[in-house]
Amino acid sequence: MQEALQAHLIDLETELLRADARRLDALLDEAFEEIGASGRTFGKADVLARLPAEAAPRFLPEAFTARMLAEGLAQLCYRLTIIRPGEAPTHSLRSSLWRRRGVEWRMVFHQGTPTQPHTGSAIS
Template sequence: MNYSLKEHILQLEEKLLKPEIRSSQTELSNLLSENFFEFGSSGKILYKNEGISQDGIAVVKMTLSNFEIHPLSEEIVLATYRIYNVESKQHSIRSSIWKLSEGRWKMVFHQGTKTSD
């Protein structure tokens, strides 16, 4: 199948919400760049090299909506969207920077900011 860039990045973002991906250090390594870092909606800063254990990261139940991409260059894309955390009933706005490296898109930065619905 030939996906558009927007569909491809959306698919990657949705993968990062899946329990089987979040609980696998290997799968996360395939999606996150070596220098990945995140400003979490919790206010915590997470770095790939110090924040991902053997068991991955916390499994969550979230729904994604209002997805858009904003290309910054041929190899860099900003993705923006909304997340609803079903368990905590918390809404947040999200942004991720994806970079094409060696033929694969990897997330280099992510930010979550709590908001009202």
């Protein structure tokens, strides 16, 4: 994968962690599906209704890796620590699929898998 594309997808991914409803709508594909770290599944409408209303925790993404799966389809993986006031930090491995539509990239799938605290910089 080209470094410029990888950097662009990382920028989009980190933007989604803090996006308002209008930007979420622009970045999520109409066919978007998520399997959250809780095991629950969400569609685009669920995310648009839920995320902007939630109190924003502190997100600490790290150790991004990216690869092309097919023409116009990329996978981005990373570790995420979420810090919420008054709670213990939670840790997960994240995987997102980004699909190119024209010149725009939109997230079509996302999954979070709970993990123990991260101890290294690489995903293994």
